Amino acid sequence: MSVKTEETPPILAHKHYNAASAFKPENLLREARRQKNLPEAPVPEICILDPDGDMVRYLCNAGLADHHPGWACYHTDLYVFRERGHEYGILGCIVGAAFAVLVAEELFASGCRFLVSMTSSGQILPVQAPPYFIVIDRALRDEGTSYHYLPPSDYSAAAVHLTQLAREALTAAGIPTARRLDRTRRLDRTGRLDRTGSLGRIWKTCEICRKLQLIFASSRSSCLSTTCALQSLSGIRACPQNC
Numbered sequence: 001m002s003v004k005t006e007e008t009p010p011i012l013a014h015k016h017y018n019a020a021s022a023f024k025p026e027n028l029l030r031e032a033r034r035q036k037n038l039p040e041a042p043v044p045e046i047c048i049l050d051p052d053g054d055m056v057r058y059l060c061n062a063g064l065a066d067h068h069p070g071w072a073c074y075h076t077d078l079y080v081f082r083e084r085g086h087e088y089g090i091l092g093c094i095v096g097a098a099f100a101v102l103v104a105e106e107l108f109a110s111g112c113r114f115l116v117s118m119t120s121s122g123q124i125l126p127v128q129a130p131p132y133f134i135v136i137d138r139a140l141r142d143e144g145t146s147y148h149y150l151p152p153s154d155y156s157a158a159a160v161h162l163t164q165l166a167r168e169a170l171t172a173a174g175i176p177t178a179r180r181l182d183r184t185r186r187l188d189r190t191g192r193l194d195r196t197g198s199l200g201r202i203w204k205t206c207e208i209c210r211k212l213q214l215i216f217a218s219s220r221s222s223c224l225s226t227t228c229a230l231q232s233l234s235g236i237r238a239c240p241q242n243c
Contacts, residue, residue, distance in 0.1 A: 011147055025102075025109040032072035041070030042111030047089035049100060051119040056092030065090065068198050075099075076194060101146065132176040135166045 033040060049233035056079060059065035065083050068089065076091050089112065094100050104115055123130065138155040150156065170177050178217050 015147060015151065017149070029106060032074055033070070038072050039070045041068070041080060043068060043071065043107060044087045044089040045111065045113040046086065047078075047091070047107050047115050049094045049103070049115065049117040050090055050092045050119070050120075051095045051100075053092035055118070056090055058167040059090065059173045071110070073103060073170060074101055078173045080233065088207060097146070101149075114131060116222050128221075133170055135170065135177065137163050 009204075032038070048055070056065070059079060061080050066080040066081075067124050068078040068080050068237070076094065079090050080094075081088055081090065091103060100117070107115060121134070136158055137160075138157040141153060141156055167177070
């Protein structure tokens with residue numbers, strides 16, 4: 001079946017990026033609390049999306065996480081754990097861009113101020129032997145950041161100051177990270193050549209079973225890995241996020 005090119009497809013048409021939404025997550029959560037008879041309790045200011053669910057399972061099995069008493073999302077469970085005097089919220093198995101954005105909106109409406117998403121991804125370029133971390137600085141928008149949030153573009157980009165914080169934290173902790181694909185020379189805060197090299201671009205698509213070899217060989221060849229939800233968060237709200 002051929003694709004019509006003379007008309008704007010519905011996914012790109014009639015978008016109004018500065019208009020207020022007619023559907024608010026606060027209203028959804030209010031009605032969910034009423035139906036479930038839940039108290040109104042703020043979530044931790046720092047929350048984590050754990051799409052693979054490994055961290056949530058570990059924390060729960062070790063008795064280190066408690067179920068949040070007021071989380072009213074219909075589809076997920078929010079757990080709370082403490083580490084070095086700080087409280088964190090964590091949700092497991094948030095897979096897929098649309099689902100991740102819905103949960104993120106609900107988190108921000110419930111008191112979250114900083115959201116981190118950490119998951120596995122499929123290696124495209126063998127830049128080094130796994131396991132290692134990639135701090136995503138931008139993502140190819142095959143699928144990902146919704147066109148309801150941002151106008152069409154090749155990439156969605158992460159906030160520079162947040163990726164810098166993530167790189168510094170990983171380097172300080174001695175955690176191995178992927179080296180940059182490009183050869184851009186970056187200077188650190190002291191003016192020296194920055195050799196931490198933990199930034200990378202990824203290919204964002206939710207259709208895990210339709211990742212074709214011909215596509216890998218085309219423009220996606222500049223991406224380090226592919227994943228299902230992370231950079232879809234980069235367009236929502238004016239709240240800090242890191243992926």
